[in-house]
Ligand code: ADP
């Protein structure tokens with residue numbers, strides 16, 4: 001199995017729909033330790049991405065899908081997740097530049113590039129209670145699953161499980177980056193909204209290519 005530009009566009013649409021369906025929960029999580037806009041911000045961002053990538057020519061390459069996603073997400077989102085995901089999508093595009101179709105190793109590289117891009121852009125380390133705490137374990141799990149012989153769906157499924165575990169683990173963390181850092185130990189006991197949305201995004205990607 002390989003992933004075409006059209007498959008990638010369909011994946012972005014699935015992610016946009018999943019975020020839209022769950023945006024109230026994400027904003028509620030942000031309401032506890034942030035400013036209650038995370039679901040709304042991602043909803044606006046991914047809806048802009050959905051519209052932009054759906055309008056691409058069928059002959060466009062995967063790198064163009066990611067670059068288009070980056071540009072539209074950045075333009076649409078004012079919150080801190082805007083530049084973080086824009087960087088992630090740009091890096092994902094760079095990881096697959098020149099490819100007409102994506103294979104399992106390309107998708108593993110995409111998840112790794114997104115994780116690294118978010119980390120480089122936001123300067124958060126593991127344990128800072130951010131989306132990095134879901135993206136980094138996801139990237140590691142995808143690589144490990146692929147090394148063990150898993151296909152695209154299996155590798156992304158491993159990434160999705162690790163992202164969910166990473167998101168759960170943020171409950172026990174003290175925020176030291178982003179808005180929640182201002183709360184001090186009052187952020188303890190609550191899941192980071194960016195880690196929660198990461199788990200949703202990667203779960204949707206995995207399910208999309210497992211079906
Ligand atoms: P804002 O905080 O500007 O309202 P959002 O609500 O959209 O932005 O996103 C908040 C999420 O962004 C947090 O839950 C956290 O996961 C993530 N985040 C914030 N700052 C950083 C950072 N420096 N590095 C990585 N992720 C971050």
Ligand code: MG
Pocket residue numbers: 030034035036037038079
């Ligand atoms: Mg917020």
Ligand code: MG
Pocket residue numbers: 035037079080
């Ligand atoms: Mg905000």
